[in-house]
Amino acid sequence: MSEPVLAARALSKSFGPNDVLKGIEFEVHAGASVALCGENGAGKSTLIKLLTGLYHPTSGHVEFNGNQEDWSSPRASLDAGIAVVHQEFSTIGALSVAENIFLDAEPLTRFGLIDRKALVSRTEALLDKLGIHLPARSLVDELSVADKQMVEIAKALRSDARVLILDEPTAVLSQNETRHLFKIINELRARGLGIVYVSHRLDEIFEICTDITVIKDGVVTSQGPVADYSHDTVIAAMVGRELGNLFPEKPHGAEAGIPMLAVRDLVVADGVPPVSFEVKAGEILGLAGLVGSGRTELALAIYGAEAVSGTVLIEGEPLDYRSPSNSIDAGILMLTESRKDDGLFLNSSVARNFAATTPGHGVHPARVAIGHEEARARVMKDRFGVVVDNVGLPISALSGGNQQKVLIARLLENRPKVLILDEPTRGVDVGAKSEIYKMLRHLADEGMAILAISSELIEIVGLCDRVFVMRDGELAAELMSQEISEEAIMSVAAAETSSHHGVASNG
């Protein structure tokens, strides 16, 4: 076989004591498109950043056109011919399509001024070549998300690229737009570009990729031509880990409690199908699905932050006027996914953070004694095992896990009936994770209904009594006790529906 255009040779990357990638071997040939698969956190993004020079390898090297390369910056790899379409858009709304595509590479007149005519004509020629129909003079602000993605692709290909890396390019595209993108990718491939395609959607991978490389925990677990794979074998290579004793035991044959939270025909946003389900007292219900499948949006809708229509009932009582503050009064509390932005007062003490939502709890509001917060916080500290010498220290001095414990403890001060947790252990070390799981199980045993969102499959599998897998905003599958496994969740989450992304539902 011919020499690969771009390759990783025994590529490793460590951040401090964490080995993110361990001896990755990866090749892209001209005219081939390689799918890069793996769970969240498997190391895909790190690999891309190494290939393009945003990170430098700890050991091993990147090979481009057969030469060993050590890119000094992403600009260097771009100039050499590696174009990347990032997940986060780098388009600029205030500029036109043409100005975006040729930003800082505008054609100039002999006086060094921008040649507006050439700018537009070169943009039109490029878009024409790519089969993208966009007016070159339109402001990017006025474009749809999909068209912004097209601008991004055109920008990546404004100079002659040898390799195009696409990171989750269809996450924001509709079915037609995805089709169009695939056409463009196939044409580029026919012209001899090497493509690296990162996606969670297996059907897409089987449709447009020629090879597959699967990464798990920083190691390549499987690679080969796409013909050698089926959905199941790809999933099997992506997942599969021992649960160990990280999780508390689930109650066997738990008798169903009364429905604590009921959701009826909740429409989260226009065009998303209504959702109905219940969470029973004593139950931990998991919401699994890919990032962007609508989990957080659903949770926020239940909490009252956003929704179009529908009813939420607590112990059979419908909540009339829905807002977060009404939900809190009714007993629904939510822990959001971004601890630092939404939950913590980083410069305040542990005690102040803990008592923030319930100041003067348990005493007359006019007679809150000095030291009351600290006294309550010391009780909390012992009860939840928060590791801190003094509750008067700023909470920023605590580890992520201990911060999260304080936040959960704070929620519990409001005596919730229903607890919604979005990524409850993000950024938390393994030891603290285990303690948080035990805490949640204990709360459920006491009769609380818990709804947990997590991108870590192992957490959903180990912790939850029942799981809903979300896809494109709907509850695609319900899994009960024994059916809950990483494979089962992944095969639902990564499948495509004919209604939205269904590019290959019949074959």
Added chain:
Amino acid sequence: MDDVLRMTRAQPVHLVVLALIGLVVLAGMYSSDRFATPLNFANVQDQMVALALVALAQTVVILSGGIDLSYAGALGLLTVVFASIAGEDPASFAAAIAVVLSLGVFIGAVNGGIVTFVGIHPLIVTLGTSTILSGLALLITRQPTGSVPLFFEDLVYGRIGMIPYGTIFTLFLYLLAGFLLWKTRLGLRIYAIGDNEQAASISGVPVKSTKLIVYALSGFLAAVTAIYICGRFGVGDPRAGVGFDLKSITPVIVGGTLLAGGRGGVLGTLLAVIVLALLANVLNFMNVSSFYQWIAEGLIIIAAVSIFVGRKSK
């Protein structure tokens, strides 16, 4: 047509400002016979040139996502330095111009340097430098001081019909700035980093040097304004800049430029300067206390931004 609209950065809110200009003119004609006279129109223009110049500088800084509050102190120091050197003969006058323009660029470059390389918010940096410059100006002199050559005063007060030379000069600088923003790489970079600094950086825009140039340009225009002010008043005044820090922002916002950066242009600023100057003039004719002028200005700021925000949220 599209290109013309984009080049001028015309926005619907400009129609509102134009309508406001019409209303104020009507109110002026109704309130006094002396309003619609060449002498008065020239007077209004004389009143607005200094504000128009600093507002132009502020527009460019705000477009890039920054802000410059240093004019309050900078104008004071720059006028004092200029009037101290200028004297009566052409040679010292030329030297004064060279010194003050360089000093202006230096002040701007220091602002830009601290903003980009130390990473402090421009609001804080420029508030700090403004205070330092005020202190320096007052150390040099407590009273208005120095002088400028008569020929320069004549130039500043000279006019063609009802158009003062100052107006022509100002319009020329506005055109130049508009050209810069539309036809040069620097212009596109300013919009790009003002809109989304991170995206601009990923796209290869040299964010730091662009910011540095923007603040240096702002300092340069402050120096030009200072020289004009000296020509108007014949002396350098350490308090010449008082109030210009916030006054320079008002027309930028009323003219439809987004305070967060990236959106807007110099045309809106010019229209807003005109409406504010006319308003002051008409209220004067109506014998209204100048404090009412403050109230009117405040209402216009809030109304203009409300219209802009209301339009966006639909």
